[in-house]
Amino acid sequence: MGFSPRVVIITSALLAGFSQLSLAQDESAAYMVTYIEVAPSATEEVAQLITDYAQAGATANGNMHFQALQRIGRSSHFALIETWADEAARDAYANSMTAIQFNESLEPLLYSPADARPHGDLATAAGSNVGSNGIFAVTHVDVTPNNTDIAVELLNTLADASRDDEGNARFDVLVQLNRRNHMTVVEAWETPADQETHYGEDHTKAFRTSLFPLSGALYDERLYRSL
Incomplete structure (x- = not known):
């Protein structure tokens, strides 16, 4: 992506369990x-x-x-998923002393350059937090540029159907700002079993096909647990 470790880390904000998730679709939101x-x-x-920085952020x-x-x-x-009211708020925090100090502590420990990707809203909805047994899936979707519009329709259909699946707490689709044919799907499930059941649903299989x-x-x- 061409981001330096310093830039990508100081533009990251993180919180695990410190706020209720309420992401109604908002074109001004910055991710x-x-x-x-x-x-x-x-x-x-x-x-x-990360935990200490999350509490401060x-x-x-x-x-x-x-x-x-x-x-x-x-x-x-x-993986860090940030949501801000707008780009100005995101950038202000990225340049704060708290973020700079966090970056300085983290940078020597990096195994490889961090990869930060600014996103916009494609298909998001109000969600909820999950408990200690919750599981998250973060998926990078890359289609050829000429197929972007078709992929967007498919992802919107998948998101609408998947939010009704048993145990789903969040199903959002974000679009990468500098490459509109690259998208990120962020899912949260109450249990691993719920997420596995989702794999077998007709709408999931139809989407993948x-x-x-x-x-x-x-x-x-990639599958994750909340910190």
Whole structure:
């Protein structure tokens, strides 16, 4: 993506369990999806840094929701899903002293450059937090540019149907601002069993079948727990 570690980290905001999720579709909202990998030996230290930073960020002006996630099976991998009232609020926090200090502490522990991707709203709706047994899926969807409009329709249909699935707490689709043919699906489920059941639903299988010939890269789905 071409983002330096400093830029991508200071533009990340994270919160796990500090605010109720209420994301009605809002064209002015600004999103950031960030993937971070650190040295395995630094996993516990980074998890604590993120938790502390999340508590500080909860009071940031214009924040709507922060989600800090730790990958299942690869505990040194983290994903951060930020929601801000607008780009100005997001950028103000990114340049705050709190964010700069967090970045300075985190940067030496990075295993590879962090990958921060600014997003806009494509298909979001009001959601709710999940309990300690909740599971999250974050999926990067990449289609060839000429198939973008078709993919958007497919994702909207999937989101509408999936929000009615048993145990779903959140099903949002975000679009990457600099590459409109790249989208991120953010899901939250009450239990792992609910998420697995979703795989077998007719609307999920129909979506995957229709999306397959449009894809420009592997369907990259990763499972997480909330920090």
